[in-house]
Amino acid sequence: MNIVIDSGNTYSKAGWFENEKLLRYTTGLSFDELIRTIREEQPEHILFSSVSYTEAEFIEALQMPVRVHSLSPQTPLPISKCYDTPETLGADRIAACAGANFLFPDEDILVIDMGTCITYDLIDSSAAFQGGLISPGVRMRFKAMHSFTKRLPMIDPETVSELVGKSTRTAMLSGVMNGTLAEIEGIIQMYRHKFPELRVVICGGDITFFESSLKPPIFAVPELVLIGLNRILTYNVSLQ
Incomplete structure (x- = not known):
């Protein structure tokens, strides 16, 4: 399972995918809520896109053995x-x-x-x-x-x-x-x-x-x- 994250200035949106199929999504997540939700799911891959947090900050908060990709130029x-x-x-x-x-x-x-x-x-x-x-x-x-x-x-x-x-x-x-x-x-x-x-x-x-x-x-x-x-x-x- 993949999780993709679109993190804005205040809240985050996360989507759960099996291959290319969107299984569900959640909006209005604080950063702490986002981290807790991901820990409960144990995804194989994560794509993190954020205007507020760096990839390093996200990985440090997550504390999970999962490959994290980030969207950058x-x-x-x-x-x-x-x-x-x-x-x-x-x-x-x-x-x-x-x-x-x-x-x-x-x-x-x-x-x-x-x-x-x-x-x-x-x-x-x-x-x-x-x-x-x-x-x-x-x-x-x-x-x-x-x-x-x-x-x-x-x-x-x-x-x-x-x-x-x-x-x-x-x-x-x-x-x-x-x-x-x-x-x-x-x-x-x-x-x-x-x-x-x-x-x-x-x-x-x-x-x-x-x-x-x-x-x-x-x-x-x-x-x-x-x-x-x-x-x-x-x-x-x-x-x-």
Whole structure:
């Protein structure tokens, strides 16, 4: 069994795989909870991807005789990187594209990851990561309006259907949520103009607000990053 870990600034997400099959996953784990959970499972291989802890810190805390791989700019990948600054490329972006390429090989794919930021990344039919664009996520947009004005409230995102807001709150909701939807659809159309057979795959915590509103065909794969991390892990194990 493999365990792959996507560790953020506050919490971690872990996925359990048997070969390429995702058995289950857990989110919202503190670092201590993550360590306890792994000790209970006794995996064969681990891939650790973190913005908060180093591989050495993780291994020291784990205290287990298991091979730990980490995701870094030097980690061998099952896809190539056509990117001017590969050392600055976020692990989530490359993992999501590795996952998309594994699920839909030999296709041009636009991967949209809706998290703190919204990332749009292209992996082409030759399995080359071509780059993309980064845009503010919905919570960042709400926070910016609240922080840079004196009277606009801080509100949380929610699914909206009304275009014309009848109050400050609903106008802000429409601006952020409908504006983000228009952005996503517009960028998809620009990419499809260049790649007519483009497949669009979306993931990330905020896809629930937009999944039903996006024009098909759109493929929602919520655990795409974990799938990609496991693909990177199995690729590295195969090189041993």
